[in-house]
Amino acid sequence: MSFAEIVRFALRGIGANKLRSALTMLGILIGVAAVILLVAVGNGSAQAITTRIEALGTNTLTVMSTSRGSGGLTPRVAEALDDPVLAPDVRSVSPVVSAPATLTYEGAEHEVTSFVGTTPAWFTASNSPVATGSVFSAEDESQARRVVVIGKTVAEEMFPGTDPVGAQVTVGGALFTVVGVLKEKSSAGFQDAGDTAVAPISAVRQVLAGYGGLSSILVEAAGSGRVDVARSEVATILDERLGAGAYRIQNASQLLETRTETAGTFTALLGAVAAISLLVGGIGITNIMLVTVTERTREIGIRKALGAPRRVILTQFLVEATLLSVIGGGLGVAAAVIGSRFSIVGVRPVIVPSSVLLALGVSVLIGLFFGGLPAARAARLRPIDALRYE
Amino acid sequence: MSATRPVLDVRSLTKVYGEGETTVRALDGVSFQVERGEYLAIMGSSGSGKSTLMNILGCLDAPTAGTYLLDGVDVSRLSDVQLALARNRLIGFVFQAYNLIPRTSAVANVELPLAYAGMRATERRRRAMFALDLVGLADRAELQPNQLSGGQQQRVAVARALVTEPALLLADEPTGNLDSHATEEVLSVLDDLNAAGRTIVLISHEEEVGARADRLIKLFDGRIVADSRQAPVGRHSAAGMVR
Ligand SMILES: Nc1ncnc2c1ncn2[C@@H]1O[C@H](COP(=O)(O)OP(=O)(O)OP(=O)(O)O)[C@@H](O)[C@H]1O
Numbered sequence: 001m002s003f004a005e006i007v008r009f010a011l012r013g014i015g016a017n018k019l020r021s022a023l024t025m026l027g028i029l030i031g032v033a034a035v036i037l038l039v040a041v042g043n044g045s046a047q048a049i050t051t052r053i054e055a056l057g058t059n060t061l062t063v064m065s066t067s068r069g070s071g072g073l074t075p076r077v078a079e080a081l082d083d084p085v086l087a088p089d090v091r092s093v094s095p096v097v098s099a100p101a102t103l104t105y106e107g108a109e110h111e112v113t114s115f116v117g118t119t120p121a122w123f124t125a126s127n128s129p130v131a132t133g134s135v136f137s138a139e140d141e142s143q144a145r146r147v148v149v150i151g152k153t154v155a156e157e158m159f160p161g162t163d164p165v166g167a168q169v170t171v172g173g174a175l176f177t178v179v180g181v182l183k184e185k186s187s188a189g190f191q192d193a194g195d196t197a198v199a200p201i202s203a204v205r206q207v208l209a210g211y212g213g214l215s216s217i218l219v220e221a222a223g224s225g226r227v228d229v230a231r232s233e234v235a236t237i238l239d240e241r242l243g244a245g246a247y248r249i250q251n252a253s254q255l256l257e258t259r260t261e262t263a264g265t266f267t268a269l270l271g272a273v274a275a276i277s278l279l280v281g282g283i284g285i286t287n288i289m290l291v292t293v294t295e296r297t298r299e300i301g302i303r304k305a306l307g308a309p310r311r312v313i314l315t316q317f318l319v320e321a322t323l324l325s326v327i328g329g330g331l332g333v334a335a336a337v338i339g340s341r342f343s344i345v346g347v348r349p350v351i352v353p354s355s356v357l358l359a360l361g362v363s364v365l366i367g368l369f370f371g372g373l374p375a376a377r378a379a380r381l382r383p384i385d386a387l388r389y390e
Numbered sequence: 391m392s393a394t395r396p397v398l399d400v401r402s403l404t405k406v407y408g409e410g411e412t413t414v415r416a417l418d419g420v421s422f423q424v425e426r427g428e429y430l431a432i433m434g435s436s437g438s439g440k441s442t443l444m445n446i447l448g449c450l451d452a453p454t455a456g457t458y459l460l461d462g463v464d465v466s467r468l469s470d471v472q473l474a475l476a477r478n479r480l481i482g483f484v485f486q487a488y489n490l491i492p493r494t495s496a497v498a499n500v501e502l503p504l505a506y507a508g509m510r511a512t513e514r515r516r517r518a519m520f521a522l523d524l525v526g527l528a529d530r531a532e533l534q535p536n537q538l539s540g541g542q543q544q545r546v547a548v549a550r551a552l553v554t555e556p557a558l559l560l561a562d563e564p565t566g567n568l569d570s571h572a573t574e575e576v577l578s579v580l581d582d583l584n585a586a587g588r589t590i591v592l593i594s595h596e597e598e599v600g601a602r603a604d605r606l607i608k609l610f611d612g613r614i615v616a617d618s619r620q621a622p623v624g625r626h627s628a629a630g631m632v633r
Pocket residue numbers: 388407408414415416434435436437438439440441442443486
């Protein structure tokens with residue numbers, strides 16, 4: 001008997017028990033789709049976090065004061081950090097002041113949560129290049145010129161359809177000339193990274209922040225491998241100046257690690273839930289298969305009595321089980337792919353190829369095992385024993 | 391017909407079911423031979439071991455003790471593939487309980503042994519329809535077993551057994567559920583097959599069915615109590631003339 005003929009027999013077997021076949025496939029479909037999709041959601045959220053944190057610049061350190069009122073961090077401290085002898089692994093230091101402010105332009109008002117005052121080095125250190133126009137210069141900073149680089153969101157809100165470069169906006173009663181617009185950047189956390197404005201620190205202190213302490217100091221290390229060294233150099237200088245415990249150093253790549261770890265745990269958790277659903281699907285299949293074992297065993301007895309060799313029977317039932325699980329699994333993959341086009345609980349799922357292979361593999365194995373095993377056992381029986389099976 | 395070796399040759403067959411206190415000796419030292427072309431009827435009360443014997447003859451079951459030579463070959467030595475071949479090519483088996491495959495049309499059921507013999511689909515279909523026609527069910531070919539009456543299912547089972555034109559036809563009460571008219575039809579098919587030189591072994595409860603055979607074996611409690619040749623009565627006339 002040819003293989004094609006056996007496959008036809010298997011197809012007829014599937015067609016002869018439509019409800020059972022459909023239920024089996026549904027079980028596998030749900031299991032496979034759940035595994036792929038949940039893992040994709042976990043992976044998607046992990047990736048989102050990673051890109052957000054990477055956007056912060058991974059080889060920077062942020063120095064913040066631990067005491068309220070930020071008395072400790074002064075421009076003098078920032079200057080002290082920019083020391084090629086004591087801190088050779090520091091590429092640049094940018095003092096940062098920031099305050100909420102309202103920007104006005106021809107009657108249009110826009111409120112930014114952080115109006116940042118800093119030095120030009122901040123743009124490279126924080127990985128925030130401009131899209132149009134230019135950043136302000138060191139001279140702008142030393143002259144306290146009132147120029148500003150606005151974020152993408154601000155530009156879209158206040159200057160819809162027009163080029164903001166050259167326009168004059170009012171901030172805190174003073175006029176600032178827009179010199180550039182920041183390139184769009186994925187947001188860190190819930191804050192919109194484009195909803196900001198950056199101006200020379202000298203001008204911002206005059207107009208908005210006053211001459212108190214700095215909000216933070218952004219330190220750029222000389223390379224991503226030298227972040228840790230730079231950190232200890234910075235810490236040594238600060239310990240001397242401010243005393244230990246008066247400040248805090250944050251590292252984006254550190255943040256990245258913890259976040260990635262958390263995301264990994266999250267993905268694993270989702271994967272476990274999904275694996276359970278695959279297992280439940282598998283038990284469903286097993287149940288359906290077991291219910292029919294009696295009937296199938298009798299059928300195998302009849303087929304053997306009519307002269308079917310064991311090999312042909314085994315092949316037929318294995319093909320049947322394989323087809324069911326492969327079709328069910330394939331549909332599950334399709335469902336997962338379609339499902340991953342929609343964002344789920346605010347996360348864009350990103351499918352992990354290995355989860356597709358795993359889910360498919362497991363479902364096919366379940367199908368083969370629970371479809372094939374009873375058949376293999378029945379095919380070994382004497383026809384009369386198979387016929388009498390109860 | 392003169393054959394040098396018998397088609398069936400069983401020697402002190404014993405079949406014991408169960409273990410310990412509940413053992414049943416379904417067959418207890420049964421020996422006989424069947425020559426090629428013989429028409430043998432086996433009779434006996436219910437539970438006398440007829441079906442047990444028939445299952446062994448059909449290579450569906452193995453005896454507890456004793457030997458069974460089919461066409462001179464010891465069946466216990468055959469491999470799975472050889473057994474499958476013997477069941478497929480040599481033997482046509484009609485079960486007492488029909489044993490049709492559920493949710494599969496009558497004609498597909500009849501085609502099954504031909505499919506396992508590797509016959510092409512069109513030829514298979516033609517022969518299956520011919521066999522169904524022979525038992526008077528050509529118009530029911532597409533119905534499934536649960537849509538057929540008991541007697542119709544039995545006739546489908548007969549058609550399935552004879553579709554391969556086996557040299558040996560084993561029928562376990564093939565007319566158990568048929569009225570006298572259908573019984574006559576099925577039996578005349580068997581008469582014709584026998585007239586064409588095929589060996590037939592048939593189990594029946596009914597005296598007139600047993601009377602059509604030219605040899606009668608009576609079983610009682612797993613033993614042969616009578617084995618007699620007889621002049622067949624009531625054979626299909628055409629068959630009688632051929633002989
Ligand atoms: N699988 C089995 N397990 C245990 N005992 C069995 C089994 N099959 C048959 N028997 C016993 O063997 C004996 C013979 O059974 P068998 O089916 O051969 O009877 P039979 O002559 O065909 O009867 P009937 O005319 O009712 O079909 C019975 O006593 C029966 O109970």
